[in-house]
Amino acid sequence: MSSTTERIEAAVEDGRAQSPRFKQRQLAALHEALKQNQTAITTAVEKDSKCSAPEANAQYYLTLDAVKNFYDNPDFEKLLEDEYKVAHQKDNPNRRSAIGCVNVIPDASSLLYSAVVASAAAIAAGNCVMLEIKQTLSELSSLLRKVLSSALDNDTFGIVETNTLAQDFKAKHCCVLDCSKGSTRSVAAIVDRSGDHAKAAKELVDARMSFAGKSRYAPDLVLVNEYCMEQFCKAAMQAALPYLASSAASGRPVNGHVTATRKLNTNDKNSVVKEVNAVTLSSGDGGFIALARDRTDKLLSTKIGEPLLLIHPISSLDDAIDFVNTSSKEPLQALYLFSAPPAAKYLSQFVKADISFTNHIPIELLLGSVPPRTASLGTESINSLKAEVHPRFTPEMFSIPRPEYANHARSPISEHLTALLQDGKQQSASIVSKLSQATQLKPLNEPQGGGIGFFEQGIITGGTLLLSTIVGGTAIAVRYGYPYLVRMLRRS
Template sequence: MTSRSYEDQLKELTATVIDGRTKNVRYQQTQLLNLHAALSRKEDVICSAISTDTSGSNCEVAAEFFWTADVVRRLFESIDFEGDLENEYLVARNKDDLNRRCAIGLAVIRPTTHTRLYSIISVLATAVAAGNCVLLELEPTILALDPILREVITESLDQDAVKISSKKVDFSKLPTHIFVDQTNSLLRTIAVVDRTANIDAAANAIVTARQSFQGSSPFAPDLVIVNEFVKSRFIDSCTQIASHISGIKPRENVSSNSSADAKQVVRNAELKGEILSFGLPDFKILDIRDRSSKIVKEKIGGTFLPIISSTSLIDAVSLIEPNVTFSAGYLFADPPSVKFLGQYLDCNLAFANHIPFHLLIGPVAPLSSEPSLPHRYNTRMFTDARPQVVTQSFDGSSELSQALSAKFKSADAEKISLYIRNLAVQHLKAPKRPLGHAIGFFEQGILTGLGIFLITTVVPPFAYGGWTFAKYWYEIYNRK
C-alpha cells in the first residue's frame, strides 16, 4: 500500500470511488469483519506498543484496546442488509425514500497522537461502514504503534479503497471528500461544582478524568469553577483522591512538548502570584487567585487541575468570556442549577453530575456534526442526504400548480392569482398560553419576593380588620 507513489495512490482511490464497490453492504460487512479479526490477532503486540509509546498503565492500555474493538463491533452489528435492500427498492415500489443517504466518496484522516489506536481505527472503520474510500495520513514517527497499524490496515482492508500516505495530503488533487482533522484540539473543557453538588463524587470524577492518560485527553477538564463555600472541602477531597492514584509517569514520546509548555505556563503564573500550586509531584492543583490569569483562558495539558472560586451560579457564568464554546461541560449541582448552567454555558456536550470516562479515549468531537455517543463518529457524518421522492402532492401543492399553469390561460390567470394571494394572507391562529408559562429561575425569585411582601404588608391589616369586624358583631349578638 505504501510502496506505490502518492500519485498512483490517488489514481487508484479515484477509480475505486467511481466504480462504487465500497457502497455495497456486503462489502462493508466483510471489511469490518476482517479489521476486527486483524486487531484480535495482533492484540499482544498492539497493547505492548501502546504501553511503550505512552507509559500508560495496563488498565489504560486495555481500556483503549477494548474501546477500539468495540467501535468496530458496533459498526458491524449496525449494518442491516435486509433493511438496506428493502430501502433500495422503495422507489421501484412507488414509495418515497426520504431518508436515503449516500457515501461522500473519500474520507481523508489526519490523526492525533492521543489514544492513537482508537483515534485512527474509530474514524477509519466508520468511514468504511458508511461506504467511503479512505486516505490516512501517517507521517514517519518514532512511535512503536504506527508500523503495526500499517500492517493491520494493509492486511485486513481493500488496498484499492484504503490508502496510507506518508506525507500531508494535497487536497487540490482529490475527488469529492470529507476531511477529518483530529489534531485541532484548541477547544477547552470546563467543570462547574456548585454548593448543591455531591462534593466527593464531583472531586473523584474530575481528578480521575484529569489524571487519566497523563492528562492528554481533549475532554479532560481544563478549568474547574467551584463555589467558594465548598472550595476548601473540594480541594481536600481532590488531594486525597489524587494521593491514591499512583504510578503516573510523564509521556516520553508524544506529549513531551505539550507537557513542557504546560509546566512553563504554570511556572510563569506562579512567579506573577496569579496562582498557588500544591499537591503531588505528578499531580498539581492550581488554586487561581487572579481571574485575569492566562490559565483561566487557555487550554492546559498535563496533570494540572486549575481551580477558581465563584460566589454564585451567575458569577460562575460571568467568569467565562462571551462567545466562548467549550467542547464539553461537566456540571455538578442539583437539577435546577444544572439547567441554569447548561442554558448559559455554551458547551458542545453537557453532562450532569458525571464524566463519561469513555469520552477520555479518542479525539475531540467534530463540531460540524451532531455529537455521537458513546463513540466519537457515526456513519451519518460520512454521508450526504440523497432523498428520492415519488409523492406528487403536499399541502399547498394544488394551489401552486393552478397558479403556475394558469399563466398560460389568460382567462383564469387573474382569478387564480387573486385566490392564492388571499390564501397567503390569512391570519395565523395565535397560540393559547396558560398563565405562568414562562416562570423560570429569575421569575420564581420575583414571585417569591412578591409573596413575602404581601404576607408582611398587605395580609396583616386585612387579617386585623377581619378580626375586629367579627369581634364587633359577636358583641352585638351577645347583647341581644
Template sequence: MPSTSIESAAVDGRARTPRFIQRQLANLHKAITTNAKIIQDAIVADTGAKLREAQLEIHLSISVVKELYDNFSVEEALSQEYRVARGQDWCDRNDAVGTIYLRPQSHNLVYSIVSPLANAIAAGNCVVIESNKPHQALSSKIAEIILQHLDRDTIAFVENLPEPPSKGVLLIDQTGEIPKINASSVHTPGSSARVVALVDRSSDIVSAASSIVQARTAFGGNSVYAPDIVLVNEFAMKEFVQAAKIALSISIEETKGQDITASQATCKIAGIGLTEKELRGSGANVVMRGDLGTIAIVEDRGSSLLQRKIYGACLILHSVRSLDDGIDLANLQYGTVAPRNKTLLACYHFGAPEAAKYTTQFIDSYASFVNHAPIELTVGPAAPIGFHPSATHRYRPAMFSVPKADCIAGDSASRSLASIFRAEAKAWSDVYEKQITSSLAPTRQKAGKVVGFFDQGLITGFVVFWVPVIASAVVGSGYGIRAGIRMTRS
C-alpha cells in the same frame, strides 16, 4: 490522489457495495482483536500510557467497529438501493463522499484512526490516512496491521496528505486547524478550546470530585476533554478539596508498582509539566502534589491559569459565590462574553437537576454533561463541529456521506395541489382564499399566575420599606392615642 488504485476504487465505487462494506468492517475488527497485545504494547512503549489506559483505548476502538458491523445489514442496504425500481421514494438517501482524507491527532492515535476509519468504511468510502510524526513508531505499526487485513486499493497511509481536489474528497482534521482549502472538511474545535467543570453546593461532592479527578488525570492529563478549570461553590470548596485529595490518593495507590517514568517524560515533551514554582508564580496555592497529579487553588481571577488551556494532571480550582457567578465566569473566561468569544468544548455540571438545568442553559458549550464525566471522553479527539456530540462515539457514517434524495412517488397532497393549480381560475382562487383566511389553532395558554421578576421586585420593595413604616406609624399612633387619653383624664 496518493495512488491510482485509490483513485480507481473511488471512481468505480467498489467501496460502496454492501457486501464489500461488511467484509471490510469484519476485517478491521479482526485486525484489532488478533493484534490487541501488539497494539497494547506499542501504545505503552510509544506514548507512556498506563497499561489499563492502553486497554481502554483498544476496548473503545473495538466497540466502534463492532457496533457499526452489528448495525449494518446487507439485505436492508440492497432493499434501499432498489426502492426507486419498485416505485418507492428514497428521500433520505445518503451517498458516499468518495475519498476521505484523515489527519489524526497524536493523543490516543489508535482510537483517533480506527473510529473515523470504521465510520468512513461503513459509509462506503476509500480512506487516505496521514502518518503521525510525534508517534511515528506507533503510527507505522497501526498502518502495518490495518493494511495486512484491509483492501489496499481502498485504504492507504501516506507521509503527508496531498492537496485535496475540490470535489469527491472530505478532509477529517482532528488537529483543530481550520483548513485553508476548497475541499469539504470536518474539523474539530481549535486546540485552545477549553473545558470547565462547575460544582454547586447541592451536588454529591465526593462523586463530583472522583469524576473530575479521573477526567483530569487520565492519560497523563492529555485528554482534550479534561477540565481546565473547576469552579466550586465557595461553601463547598473545603469539602471538595478534601474529596479531591482522597480521589487522587486512591489513583496513586492503584498505580503503585507501575512504571510511570515514561508517562512523565511524555508530559514533559508536550510542554505540560507545570512546576510548583510556575504554579505559585501564577497565583496558585498548591494543596497537593504527587507523581500522578497536582491540585492547586487559584484565588486571583486575573491569574493566567484561568486564561489558558491546561495540560497534564494538574487540577485547577477556583471558588465562585453562586451559580450566576459561575456562569458569568465560565462565559467570560472561556465563552461568549468578550474578550474571548469562544464556545466551550464541554462543561461538566455537578448539582441538583434544577441547578443543572439553569447552568446548562446559560453556559455556552458544545456539550454539557450533568453529574458525570464519561470515561469515554478521555479517549480520542474532540467531537467535530456542526454535529451533535456523543460521549461514546465521535463519528457517525452520516458525517462521511452526502444527502442525495431520490423521489419518484410524490405524496397525495402534492398531486392534489398541482391538479388544482392547473385547473380553472375559480377553483384555484377558492383554495387560495381559504388558505389566506384560515387561522391557527389557539395556543391554549392559561392565564399566568406566577409572580414575574419585576412584580417580585415591587413586592420585595414594599415589604422591606413600607411595612416597617406602616408598622411604626401604627405603633406611634397607638402611643399617641393612649397619651391623649391620659391627658384628657388628668
C-alpha cells in the same frame, strides 16, 4: 501521483466501496487484524503514550468495540428495501450517499483510536479511505501501517504520508478529517453547592490525572462554589493520593490503584506548571492540585495537557456562566456539571458547550480524540459534526444527504397553488379564500399569566403590611378609645 492514490481514485469512480457486503467484510477483516495483534498494539500504545497497561488496554478495547458497533449496525433487509423504494414509487427522504474518499489525519495523542475508528466509520459509510501516518520513531505508527495495510483492501484503503490526490478530484470527492484540529478548545467543570462534592472530586481527579493527564476531554478548569470550596478541596486531595504519591513513579499499587510508570516533569519548557500563579494544595510525582484565585491569570484559559487539576472559586451559578462565556470566543469542548438537577439544567442551558454531562464523566469520553466541528470537502466545510461519546466518529459524518422522492401525492397547499396558477389572471375568490384558510395560524392558546412575579410580590407584601397596620391601629382605637370617649362624654 503515487500508485496508492491512483487505485483509490479509480475505486471512488467505480463506487467499489459502497456495497453493504463489501463494507461488512472490510470491517470484519479490520476487527480480526486488531484481535490478532492485541499484545503488540497495547504494548506500543503503552510505550508511546507513557500510560499504564490497563489504560492502554482500555483504549484498545474501546477501539475494537467501535469497529464491532459499525459491523453490527447494518440491517440488510432495510438497506435493500431503501435501495428499491423509488422503484416501488416510495419516497426515501433519509437517503445518504458516501462522499467518495475520506482523508483521515489522526491525532498523535490518541493515534490508535483516531486512526482506526475514524477509518472504520468512513468505511461503514461506503467511502474509500486515505490514512495519513507520518514516518516517525513511534512504534504504534509503524505497527498500524503494517496491520491496517495487510487487513484492508488495497484498492479502497491506503496509508500515505501526504495527500497527493489530484486537486479536481479532491475538490469533488475527498473529505478531509483532521482529528488534531478539534482539541484546542477548553473543557470546564462546575461544582455547585447543591452537588455531591466527594463524588465530583473523585470524578474530576480521575479524569484529569489518568492517561498521564493527556486526555483531550480532561477538565482544564474546575469552577467551585465558594460555599463548598473547603469540602471539595479536601475531597480532591484525598482522591488524588494514588496519583500524587511518590510510589506512582515506580508503577506500584497505591491504595489499591495501579498507576502508570510516569513522573511529572516540571522542568519541561512546555509545562504549564511554571506558569501557575496559584496556591498549590497538593503535589507529587504524578501531578498536583492548585487553587487559582486571580481571574486575570492566563492559565485559567489555557488548554492543559498534563496532570494538573486547576480550581477557581465562583460566587454563584450566574457568576460561573458569565465567567465561562466571556473567557472564550468559542463554545467549550465539554462541560461537566456537579449539582442538583435544576441547577444543572440552568447551567447547561446558558453555558456554551458542545456537550455537557451532569454528575458523571463517561470513561469512554476520556479515551480518543476530539472530532473537529466540521469536515471539509474541497474548500468548503460540510457536515457539522455532532459531539458523540462513543463511537466518537460515525458513518453519518462521512456521508451526504441525498433524498429521493417518487410519491406524487400532493399536499393541500400544493393543490391550491396549482389551481391558483392555472387560474391565470382571474384570481378566483374561492381559490384565494382556500389559500387564506390554509395559511391561517392556529390560536396561540397561551394560558393567562396567573403567576406572581418579583415586583408583584413586593407590591402585595407592602400592601399587606400597610393594610395590617391600618386594621391593627383601628382595632386598638376602637378597643381602648371608644370606652374612653364614652366616659368623657358622661362626665361632661
